[in-house]
Amino acid sequence: MRPLYLLLFCFTFSLANAQWRWYNPQKTDIPVIQNQGWTNEIGKTYVRLPNRAEQAVRPIVWELSRNSSGLSIHFYSNAPRIKVRYTVSGPLNMPHMPSTGVSGVDMYCKDENGKSHFCYGGYSFGDTIQYFYNITEKSPLHSHGYEYSLYLPLYNSVQWMEIGVPDSCELTFIPVFQEKPIVLYGTSVSQGACASRPAMAWSTIMQRSLEYPLINLGFSGNGRLEQGVLQFITEIDARLYILDCLPNIYGKTEPEIIRLVCDAVHQIRETRNTPILLIDHAGCSNADTDSSMFNAYTQKNISQHKAFDQLIKEGVKDIFYLSHDELDLPSDGWVDYVHPSDYGMEAQSRAIEKKVREILKLPVGKLSTTTPVTQRREPHNYEWQARHQDILALSQKETPKAVILGNSITHFWGGEPIGPRRNGTDSWNKVMRKEGFHNMGFGFDRIENVLWRIYHDELSGFEAQKIVLMIGTNNVDINSDNDIIEGLRFLLSAIRERQPKAAIKVVGILPRKDREARIKQLNEQINKMVDKESCIYIDAGVALLGKDGKIDESLFSDGVHPNEEGYRLIAPAIASF
The missing domain is CATH 3.40.50.1110 (SGNH hydrolase)
Incomplete structure (x- = not known):
């Protein structure tokens, strides 16, 4: 009976798989992985820095650049069901961040009027991670398909990925958008800690709202305004550079922080006239009860603002500042002492987006x-x-x-x-x-x-x-x-x-x-x-x-x-x- 059972199982398994058509973003004729710099070099891998960066940045920065934070894949499909399967190379989760954020994916669809909808997906985590989506929302144009955005893991490296639809349905990848991106250089918070899922990182929330490409160069614990990373950043013809590195600048005196910030801005200005936004340290959850924490981030902010004032006096154009008070993270907006929850990410995104809209002249009305x-x-x-x-x-x-x-x-x-x-x-x-x-x-x-x-x-x-x-x-x-x-x-x-x-x-x-x-x-x-x-x-x-x-x-x-x-x-x- 066992051979017959195995034969029947294999036949059923084969039949089930035959009913699905699988698409691999790495096997397309044109690059389809969105929000990458250096698309011509790395456009068919799920990484954030090109291979030549390995010798130019510190090993830990290089290792973190293999994480797919901020990357996404866009496609059209008329399928009532969509599956995603993929493997990652690192641990599935961290003590303060769930598997859905560290290693999960996130999918949104747009209806015919451009309204974005979160798509809940059932999931299973193992050697191969799988997400399952049922698309039951109906509209007059659903037979022609929705536009989908699939956001990739924040803190893991994707090895391979396939997106599946029923064999009778269609899926068409959207080519990489050619518009100038926003480039973000920052810390673990920029990378996405501790969002519960990829699309809840503050940078991705803002990206979904502005709908510009956004290149996320957040490196957990290692956003330090380093010349090697900045050299790569200046290769990107961006519409805005955001520098959000203060939380990772440790053990520096006020003059050292001033010099570090000024040098970073000058390095960008050597080749780019693009606007630059400097962001304050958002603070810590325990600042009201731990004066040492309050004093530490406050002093960093004071130092960076003095750097900003110095740059303005030097005549540096198109630099902007977002203060701690403007960020105004809520007291319940943290997972631990410094990493925002989804609630905190939402608040941070709103504050930064408001400033970005002012800089890029993108007002939004109430109608x-x-x-x-x-x-x-x-x-x-x-x-x-x-x-x-x-x-x-x-x-x-x-x-x-x-x-x-x-x-x-x-x-x-x-x-x-x-x-x-x-x-x-x-x-x-x-x-x-x-x-x-x-x-x-x-x-x-x-x-x-x-x-x-x-x-x-x-x-x-x-x-x-x-x-x-x-x-x-x-x-x-x-x-x-x-x-x-x-x-x-x-x-x-x-x-x-x-x-x-x-x-x-x-x-x-x-x-x-x-x-x-x-x-x-x-x-x-x-x-x-x-x-x-x-x-x-x-x-x-x-x-x-x-x-x-x-x-x-x-x-x-x-x-x-x-x-x-x-x-x-x-x-x-x-x-x-």
């Missing part, structure tokens, strides 16, 4: 129209993130003289990057291309989606002569007039911040079938707001109306999008100013 967010409402037509990356690449290749920002009405007009369809090729080529316009329209975009794109560099790195904004029609059915007006005002401020020399024209929302009266009233308000903002307003859509104030359906393909003749009528008014 949905003033909150930057991605979307994926038309994956059957195009991939929103892929188009964003294509636009960034095109702007680097061919500097835009003029830009038009919008939704599908713009996207499907014409020009490059090529959209899924072109409804007005002739007028685009004769009018818009002649004026040098780049098409930055995205199908089904709303005001808040354009805000995200502006915050993510679509108007950065060049000086445009003209910018046309034609957005808002997809907000009409879900937002009040006031929300739309304030969203457009907020958006114009973001545009002006990045393109101060450009002439800016706002096109009134084009008329829509059965919405003509509402849109006419709304455009009157938009006109008044635009005038106060010292921009140009044009109601190009009047050319698409009949004498009865209703749309001329012969000028539309579907009651919303103009056809070739409709685009021909509105193109001159939009392009010329």
